[in-house]
Amino acid sequence: MNTFSSRVFRRLVFLAAGLMAISGRGAEPAAAAPQAELVAPGVWRIRFGQPEQFTPTYFRSAAMDVAGLQALAPNAPLPLDLAKVTFQATARGCSLLLPMDNQERLYGFGLNTKIFDASNPGRRMVIEPTDAPENDLGQSHAPVPFYVSTRGYGVFVDTARFASFYTGNLAPAQDVVETDAGKISTSTAELYRAREPRMKTMVVEVPAAKGVEVYVFAGPAMLDAVQRYNLFAGGGALPPLWGLGVHYRGYAPYGAADSLGLAAKFRADHIPCDVWGVEPGWQTRTYPCTFVWDTNKFPDPDAFLKQMREMGYRMNFWEHAFTHSSSPIHDALKPWSGNYRVWGGLVPDFATPEARKIFLKQNGAVLFSRGVEGVKLDECDYQPESATPWSFPVVSSFPSGLDGEQMHSLFGLLYQQTMLTPYRDQGVRTWSLVRNSHALASPLPFVVYSDSYDHRCYVRGLCNAGFSGLLWTPEVRDANSVEDFYRRVETVIFSPNAVINAWFLKNPPWYQVNTDKNKRDEFMPERDAVTAGIRDLLQLRMSFIPYLYTAFNEYRTTGKPPIRALVLDWPGDAKVRPIDDQFMFGDSVMVAPMFTGQKKRAVYLPAGDWYDFWTHAKLVGGRTIEATNGVQQIPLFVKGGTLLPLAAPVEYIKDDTGFNLTVYLVGDQPADFTLYEDDGVSSAYASGKQNTVRLHADGEKHSAERTGGYQGAERFKITGWQPF
């Protein structure tokens, strides 16, 4: 595999040489009628006009996983009638009309938290990064110009522009559409009601570009199209085992002594915690950043890190990219930065090797050389709806040739790629945080988070992330009430990164959920009970780690999202199409979070047998039931016919941690389940240093068959096989 640094500045040459004739972008004349070029089984590229250079594929994070694509249902036909596709270049950019079936439903477009089915009603989805994702314009922390249809195909428009997708609400002039019933309206609500066109059309507008490349992904099912998109991106990211544990982020002003004290208290209190996050307080100046240790607060960084590690913590450090004038790299970075400052700081042009090198030299000196396991890359999104946006303007230009619009789309991706380099170079994994991402992000081991905080939207984000190759953490900070706090923790433990982010909380939120009281050390009377309740929930997370690690290994090799909306698993069931408050967690567990104030909620069980996780009661699917779960008992349902391995919870995962597993036999004739075993921290798995452990049960006969090239100690000990 190519290394990142040599790949970024040239066009990726697709490796599927046996499948297609490779031709460079500039070599072909513009074709009159669109032609689809097969780039891998089930993946086609269609070129329109003169595409721009700087697109997500140009800056892709990994090579396409050709082997993975070949393994996935070969010989799928092109799922698009090219004769019905039209393209137009205009002074302001270009546009594309794609045929739509009036019944089809579209999902994707990135990490939306307010919109789920983006075609109901037909609407404009704007692929624009924002720090205010709770909007209905399609803007999000990770806007992605990719969608997937219930008709079983996916479309990726390879652009870093703020493209708009009109999902069936525009009416081309050639069609006559009668909408008026002859009644004179006397209210604006009547006048401006949405009209559904007679025939639907998908219209994509790409500003500035004179052309665009579009990738089409075959089904036959929606999930196939999503998997192909993720494999085209390079496959899913594999976390280190510790990345699936609990991640706690301390109070921003904390120094070494404060962090060490609280970290020790967690161990004393048996609060599961794998990752300790250090917020801005570690730097001499922040907003913007210096990337220099504040030795007043951290007199001996090495000693601090050593003591944290001795307690079993992996370390994650906060930063953003905007570089303070007092940073030692400021002057060197200046020629490789954008032409506008943010908060007075330089904006590094991560599309240049020079900026990356200078930036990594300093970050390497202070963080990576010290073995820091992860980073939190903050403030890399934008504020398109703000009159006073604080980030760099779209009018910016960068030494690489990118303009501000392109850079805003790509900034999160490029920042992730830059900071991933030391880990890749060292052959170790990370499980980091980032606040902005975009297309083809599935290989990036970064989980997106937000400053927004609507719990209902956070759950919708979990459903949506799976359509677009993204990972999302509905992180927990403060809460309106203890109930709200429990409900939020119940959700975050079923996410890719169980983050408790106490950056503005002096004490753990289970001492006090209210921010102001927390800062004043005023603790809740029920503090001890809440601490115990939260400990239970975090232990529940820890028991799911081997199961979840399987889902991530399959994400890596097959592109199947570990957490996903029901519509991907039951594409033929029209009832799941609007469901954005239930999701699959791996292949066998369905999660239906409850929200504060709810005494009950409706849960739709798709066809088949289901089992209540808490009572083990069997439930017949194909219907809606009512869940009345109290706090600490989020509604969870296990699919019948599955093996569910659950671990005895550990408090944190050491490199040699072994898991004691109970394998539950859920329903009749459970299908086999595969566990993945490796060193848990390095990239050796990619070169075969990984075992599979195949769990099999046939009545009273059980087996666990281990195969593969990993030679380390056994990671999993089956301590029991139990009927559920």
Place this chain on the structure above:
Amino acid sequence: MNTFSSRVFRRLVFLAAGLMAISGRGAEPAAAAPQAELVAPGVWRIRFGQPEQFTPTYFRSAAMDVAGLQALAPNAPLPLDLAKVTFQATARGCSLLLPMDNQERLYGFGLNTKIFDASNPGRRMVIEPTDAPENDLGQSHAPVPFYVSTRGYGVFVDTARFASFYTGNLAPAQDVVETDAGKISTSTAELYRAREPRMKTMVVEVPAAKGVEVYVFAGPAMLDAVQRYNLFAGGGALPPLWGLGVHYRGYAPYGAADSLGLAAKFRADHIPCDVWGVEPGWQTRTYPCTFVWDTNKFPDPDAFLKQMREMGYRMNFWEHAFTHSSSPIHDALKPWSGNYRVWGGLVPDFATPEARKIFLKQNGAVLFSRGVEGVKLDECDYQPESATPWSFPVVSSFPSGLDGEQMHSLFGLLYQQTMLTPYRDQGVRTWSLVRNSHALASPLPFVVYSDSYDHRCYVRGLCNAGFSGLLWTPEVRDANSVEDFYRRVETVIFSPNAVINAWFLKNPPWYQVNTDKNKRDEFMPERDAVTAGIRDLLQLRMSFIPYLYTAFNEYRTTGKPPIRALVLDWPGDAKVRPIDDQFMFGDSVMVAPMFTGQKKRAVYLPAGDWYDFWTHAKLVGGRTIEATNGVQQIPLFVKGGTLLPLAAPVEYIKDDTGFNLTVYLVGDQPADFTLYEDDGVSSAYASGKQNTVRLHADGEKHSAERTGGYQGAERFKITGWQPF
């Protein structure tokens, strides 16, 4: 003067041949350093890059008023240091950096209703049309790429693109800006607080365009720059005298009989009313429109119009441009329409002579041939912040070559120009309504209105309209209470068009202010008292007509806005800079509206003597006073040293109406006041058929000196000269 139809499709050749060398746009090579070309005294053009063809000047409504510009303070120096101006073309458009003084304040950018001083704080102003003007992004019904500075200059960026103006909030990278005080924040409010850059820069971004022409207008005062901008546009629009009367719009479903009945009732009740507005009910189909009379509701349109005229009403008809498939012009219009429909209707390309001709043929047959005095052009704005915009998308293209973005900026202007043609051809004036406008609109006799309804915002709109060559009516519809209703009527009578818009009210709002009750014929117990109170307020409006007609005549010849924010009249008084709830109505009267719920309000009186309009009490200026006016007595203040002519109110203005005037001598040594006398309806004033009547008072000696070429009956009879 050229006629509209021959002017629209060719580049205007500036007539100031003696002042400059004229050169065509395509003839000059792009200059390395910007050069300013004098186009008229105090007006410079600077060309950057390769400007687009379709801009506001290309579609200008009138020729530049060179004589007016020559009359206005000649030999003003260029108010911009060209050495500090930089231009950059990028893939996504172009941008321009202009120097700013850290203390200067900027106003303008069109018909904003939420933003007043657009530079406090520095922000992004987006020149984008919207139907939701109560936003803080600069979008409005009439966005205008023009601003005026307290340093005494104006800048007009000649573009139909959705340009952004960054009013001092961006920090170019060459300046180091220290903003961090070394404190670690623990709240997002702290983190994201706005930072003021050390040195301010105006950044203008124009999407899609590879260049742009900028016009700079000299001072020395702000008002001079505004006047120059308006004269550059062709000078201010002159209303017919009846246009300054009261305009009532009937219930949308009304037929002929309903309208005639209510119109007769107004006369019986002595409710002043000059203009009767007919809403959608007159057409066979609306949303979209057919432009065909519904003969069920209006069996004999000519008879209806005749009867209305016999009662003294001038007629205004509602429509929008989107053309229904059952309209007789639909098929002919199709090749001259945009490629997307709105509500199923065609979008005429008013930039083509063909679309204008077809559209006017039908509108001429049904409206103009019948002598209809005005139109209301609805729905011609856009919904940039909506996920389901109902108007044509920016991705549209039009036969003229305009794209959807350009057309959205220009649609209101082109629609106004189209509908103005029959009036200009007939040599008569109109005073019409429109919901969207843009740059260089001062010669257009159209007043902008809105569906929005915040009274406070409506008043801010009155203040802002004067900066950008726009007219705005804070029209009154329903109300939350009788007090709210009175307060709104108090405001609308001090606007360019005193519109009561009852399109969704079956009965006049003075019978019932609540919409639902009004539709159910449930009248307020205080109906008679409110009718009398509203009659008084409308009569107050009628008494100001001769005074207001003077202000409009001066708007026409000098470009001075008849209604304007205080900062234009007192540029040296820093205290008026934020005042957006008081405004000048003509040269002598200051209006300070009160809002429902207010028992009192602060009113700032600039330096000098002032007189309370109601009590005649003398007030010393240079301070803030408290107004406690009850309903029906909006706070009004008359400047000392002025002559204020007020008319005995008439109920409506006939072509031969004579006004009985009392001239009030306000303060000591009042300055002369000029009345304008003409036929009130035709464009004969432009060829000298107009008199001035110069009012002069010197102690007990008074005179009214009439001069000019108008031969009609005396319009003004001075019935008394009275101390105030």
